Amino acid sequence: xxxxxxxxxxxxxxxxxxxxxxxxxxxxxxxxxxxxxxxxxxxxxxxxxxxxxxxxxxxxxxxxxxxxxxxxxxxxxxxxxxxxxxxxxxxxxxxxxxxxxxxxxxxxxxxxxxxxxxxxxxxxxxxxxxxxxxxxxxxxxxxxxxxxxxxxxxxxxxxxxxxxxxxxxxxxxxxxxxxxxxxxxxxxxxxxxxxxxxxxxxxxxxxxxxxxxxxxxxxxxxxxxxxxxxxxxxxxxxxxxxxxxxxxxx
Amino acid sequence: xxxxxxxxxxxxxxxxxxxxxxxxxxxxxxxxxxxxxxxxxxxxxxxxxxxxxxxxxxxxxxxxxxxxxxxxxxxxxxxxxxxxxxxxxxxxxxxxxxxxxxxxxxxxxxxxxxxxxxxxxxxxxxxxxxxxxxxxxxxxxxxxxxxxxxxxxxxxxxxxxxxxxxxxxxxxxxxxxxxxxxxxxxxxxxxxxxxxxxxxxxxxxxxxxxxxxxxxxxxxxxxx
Numbered sequence: 001x002x003x004x005x006x007x008x009x010x011x012x013x014x015x016x017x018x019x020x021x022x023x024x025x026x027x028x029x030x031x032x033x034x035x036x037x038x039x040x041x042x043x044x045x046x047x048x049x050x051x052x053x054x055x056x057x058x059x060x061x062x063x064x065x066x067x068x069x070x071x072x073x074x075x076x077x078x079x080x081x082x083x084x085x086x087x088x089x090x091x092x093x094x095x096x097x098x099x100x101x102x103x104x105x106x107x108x109x110x111x112x113x114x115x116x117x118x119x120x121x122x123x124x125x126x127x128x129x130x131x132x133x134x135x136x137x138x139x140x141x142x143x144x145x146x147x148x149x150x151x152x153x154x155x156x157x158x159x160x161x162x163x164x165x166x167x168x169x170x171x172x173x174x175x176x177x178x179x180x181x182x183x184x185x186x187x188x189x190x191x192x193x194x195x196x197x198x199x200x201x202x203x204x205x206x207x208x209x210x211x212x213x214x215x216x217x218x219x220x221x222x223x224x225x226x227x228x229x230x231x232x233x234x235x236x237x238x239x240x241x242x243x244x245x246x247x248x249x250x
Numbered sequence: 251x252x253x254x255x256x257x258x259x260x261x262x263x264x265x266x267x268x269x270x271x272x273x274x275x276x277x278x279x280x281x282x283x284x285x286x287x288x289x290x291x292x293x294x295x296x297x298x299x300x301x302x303x304x305x306x307x308x309x310x311x312x313x314x315x316x317x318x319x320x321x322x323x324x325x326x327x328x329x330x331x332x333x334x335x336x337x338x339x340x341x342x343x344x345x346x347x348x349x350x351x352x353x354x355x356x357x358x359x360x361x362x363x364x365x366x367x368x369x370x371x372x373x374x375x376x377x378x379x380x381x382x383x384x385x386x387x388x389x390x391x392x393x394x395x396x397x398x399x400x401x402x403x404x405x406x407x408x409x410x411x412x413x414x415x416x417x418x419x420x421x422x423x424x425x426x427x428x429x430x431x432x433x434x435x436x437x438x439x440x441x442x443x444x445x446x447x448x449x450x451x452x453x454x455x456x457x458x459x460x461x462x463x464x465x466x467x468x469x470x471x472x473x474x
Contacts, residue, residue: 205322209322233323233326234326234461235323235327242324245322245323246321246322247254
């Protein structure tokens with residue numbers, strides 16, 4: 001069974017159609033890269049997986065998005081538990097104005113966890129998972145804003161991991177980071193793949209090549225090509241994909 | 251045109267220059283063999299340095315493109331193909347140099363009869379043709395021309411396969427001319443390798459244009 005499936009998905013902002021008949025099936029424990037020029041619909045598509053677009057008024061979705069075989073847009077779906085299962089990391093690191101510890105503990109607290117020991121354990125494990133522990137273990141009570149951009153982004157990933165999701169969505173997670181932090185986040189994505197299913201939007205073609213197993217190329221709301229990343233970057237089947245990845249788009 | 255396009259065009263132009271030089275070397279090698287022109291053979295040996303210099307330059311150009319432009323898809327295949335063609339051209343240059351050294355070392359002119367019965371000149375012309383065809387295929391990005399090379403190689407193979415017996419028979423009947431006959435046999439072997447290099451280059455051209463890998467396939471498969 002596929003971890004995530006999208007069947008005949010159309011999506012509208014008002015009357016403007018942002019996604020046209022998107023069909024994708026994503027295997028568990030893989031990294032899928034969504035690429036395409038600005039405005040092609042890739043971020044919109046990513047946000048459908050945890051119903052972030054629900055927060056925008058006057059939108060409409062037709063078709064189905066299944067996670068673990070369940071239609072996440074079906075009536076009666078609890079959006080909070082969906083978002084617990086499908087974590088998200090954004091373009092700019094967005095730690096809360098809290099301590100490093102509280103940032104990671106936040107998701108647990110809002111979900112009603114009160115067991116202090118459990119929270120401490122989960123915070124430590126999550127921070128260790130993002131290879132940030134050695135850098136912050138002595139300043140857990142300090143503000144998350146004291147961390148560098150790269151550290152903040154890894155902290156945000158730790159925050160997403162703390163509530164134990166099975167899917168992680170990343171919307172250009174390294175576009176605001178320097179090469180060293182970028183490389184750390186990419187290494188992390190590679191490590192996390194064994195436990196999570198990851199979908200990443202990126203404008204960096206090399207990054208898509210480095211981190212993902214499959215790549216989907218979007219253009220003007222349509223899915224142009226979806227294949228193994230190796231195939232997309234060595235021998236794409238569709239000329240438009242080739243023109244885009246080789247920089248001859250226009 | 252993108253910056254990468256300009257770099258790729260430049261790489262192609264440099265490859266064609268090297269290729270033209272190697273083909274010229276091959277031609278001069280042939281002339282020096284037929285006329286036993288030792289001066290021409292010396293010229294071939296001297297010019298081999300230029301081939302080597304081109305090889306280093308093309309290697310560096312490819313390395314720079316990989317490092318600075320991270321080519322993908324057809325661009326990646328093109329640079330990979332040039333990197334390998336560069337190697338094939340350098341090897342061809344070495345082989346021609348080897349032929350020129352034989353011409354320089356041989357004491358007498360080659361016996362006309364042995365030249366004729368071994369069909370070495372015909373073989374030389376065939377390898378020349380193969381190299382010209384594959385260069386044209388590269389220049390025009392024409393894979394049907396590249397495929398022609400696999401057929402042209404059949405003649406080269408045939409002459410090579412028959413050469414052992416022909417030379418052995420000749421040596422038996424001309425025991426005073428063993429050295430010349432052996433040199434010719436070595437030249438035939440070298441020409442056969444030039445044919446192989448041309449075929450490798452044809453495979454690289456098809457790889458970069460059609461994304462098909464033809465290495466280690468049968469002749470029938472390669473021609474389709």
